[in-house]
Amino acid sequence: MMAIQYIVGQLNSPIDLLFNFMQQFQDAKISIERLNEIHELEDEEPLGLRLATDLPFRKEIVLRNVCFRYQGSESQEVLSNIDLVIPEGKTTAIVGMSGSGKTTILKLLLRFYEPTKGRIQVGSDSLDQISHSFWRGKCGAVLQDSFIFSDTILKNIAVGDDYPDKKRVQNAIDIANLTDFIDDLPLGLNTKIGASGNGISQGQKQRILIARAFYKDPEYIFFDEATNSLDANNELVIMENLKDFFVGRTVVIVAHRLSTVKNADNIIVLHKGSIAEQGTHQELIGNNGRYLELVRNQLENIV
């Protein structure tokens, strides 16, 4: 009996090793498949295509008669004849019912897709003549599907920066109201998050993404429901902190909560892929149109 127990005990360790090896083999196989998928993607900027790596003097964004439909023969037009000027150095908000095309506009501005008709310009230059990577380098975005990398909080804020600037990281943390959250973690900024680290809440994720956008110090800022998972207190503090950050930058905010957008210089109201009306909060309230309808619906939901 003793001998059998001894032999079974001796077998435990190699069997464990075998299981570990099989698990690691599976992980490596999945990683290689994902890498292959990325390698097989067509280059956004094919070699030989000379695209601009500077911006014109005037830097407003202009959408001229932009139409868009997602790929697929059955797909409907999601944006129809959008004519819009997003002034340089001002905050523009886009509101509208779910599915009206708000996120799609941001994705076109970030060049995840190209318009099916019409064109987008930065000042006098066509956006499709500007290098993708150069343009995105100028943009800071917090999108609904923005990605948290499997890495430390620090690396998730100072993405791609091998030597993060401590002062800028601290400012980003302050702006995004992350100080208490990070101070409570034993490893602080070096805590791993993402797939291989600690789980974080949706609100914490949004705050890290806001800190990332701030750290990048971009000329153009695109926020898509960037604060919708925050509690009212956090949202109020962060929106107040962001006021100074937005000064002099070209900002586009998409939000359902009208409290987030009512101070914007211009509010665009989208309805079924078209611009229904635009103006300041006060002007739109006076118009007695779709914006007022959205405000009323939101008030009814609160009462």
Ligand SMILES: Nc1ncnc2c1ncn2[C@@H]1O[C@H](COP(=O)(O)OP(=O)(O)OP(=O)(O)O)[C@@H](O)[C@H]1O
């Ligand atoms: N990847 C996609 N493929 C096909 N259709 C899509 C895709 N993404 C969005 N759509 C469709 O495009 C339309 C506009 O979607 P979009 O996300 O721009 O609306 P939205 O106003 O931002 O909505 P929400 O407020 O719910 O985020 C919707 O009808 C949606 O179903």
